[in-house]
Amino acid sequence: MFHGTTIVAVKxxxxxxxxGDGQVSLQNTIVKHTARKVRRIYNDxxxxxxxxxxxxxxxxxxxxxxxxKDFNGNLTRAAxxxxxxxxxxxxxxxxxxxxxxxxxxxxxxxSGNGDVLEPDEGVHAIGSGGPYALAAARAxxxxxxxxxxxxxxxxxxxxxxxxxxxxxDIVMEQI
Numbered sequence: 001m002f003h004g005t006t007i008v009a010v011k012x013x014x015x016x017x018x019x020g021d022g023q024v025s026l027q028n029t030i031v032k033h034t035a036r037k038v039r040r041i042y043n044d045x046x047x048x049x050x051x052x053x054x055x056x057x058x059x060x061x062x063x064x065x066x067x068x069k070d071f072n073g074n075l076t077r078a079a080x081x082x083x084x085x086x087x088x089x090x091x092x093x094x095x096x097x098x099x100x101x102x103x104x105x106x107x108x109x110x111s112g113n114g115d116v117l118e119p120d121e122g123v124h125a126i127g128s129g130g131p132y133a134l135a136a137a138r139a140x141x142x143x144x145x146x147x148x149x150x151x152x153x154x155x156x157x158x159x160x161x162x163x164x165x166x167x168x169d170i171v172m173e174q175i
Contacts, residue, residue: 006129006166007037007049008137008155009100009107011122012148015174016102018047019152021129021160022169024054030167038171042068045103046075047173051127052097060086060097064110075103079116087114098126104175123151129159129166149174 007020024032037057038049042065050057063085067078079101086092092112099110109117109124117124123141125134137155140146146154153170160168 005037005051005127006125006133006156006159006163007051007100007127008125008130008133008152008159009047009049009102009119009123010137010141010148010152010155011102011107011119012141012151014104015148016047016104016107017147017149017152017172017174018049018100018102019149019156019170019172020049020127021156021166022171023165023167025165033167034169036171038173040173041065042073045073045175047102047175049100049126050097051130053095056095057097057099060092060095060099060110063092064099064101073103075101075106075108076116079108079110083110083112083114083116086110086112100124100126102175125155125159127166129156129163132159132162132166 009018020037022034071077123137133155136158140151160166
């Protein structure tokens with residue numbers, strides 16, 4: 001479990017938003033409220049959010065961006081190649097993080113177990129507050145007319161009300 005992080009991705013009506021909270025915890029202590037865990041990469045064409053050890057996540061984000069360059073921005077191919085490398089490389093295999101990545105067409109969760117998962121309903125969430133944000137986002141997607149960014153923001157706010165490792169200092173990017 002990745003404490004101190006909640007990231008949610010929502011795809012709706014041709015728009016994709018990834019939102020993340022700003023809390024960083026060290027064991028049971030909050031050490032930062034305004035961390036930026038969601039970023040635009042690859043000439044602002046891809047959004048990447050991460051959960052886990054910051055150094056590990058940033059290393060993986062850089063590797064992923066390199067894969068995007070290798071495959072001319074092909075999100076699927078870059079995600080699969082990163083997952084393969086992450087699972088088989090002795091150094092990378094030890095990294096503890098998860099990535100949520102999106103472009104204008106797709107959203108993927110990438111893990112060190114070799115997973116490249118595209119959501120059925122256009123919603124993914126990771127981190128300690130991920131299950132709460134996922135449930136909230138799915139409910140809003142099914143039962144409201146809110147936009148992707150509105151759903152993502154509200155999902156993080158709801159997770160922050162439930163998960164002690166999530167706050168409501170939200171950073172969001174959308175495509």
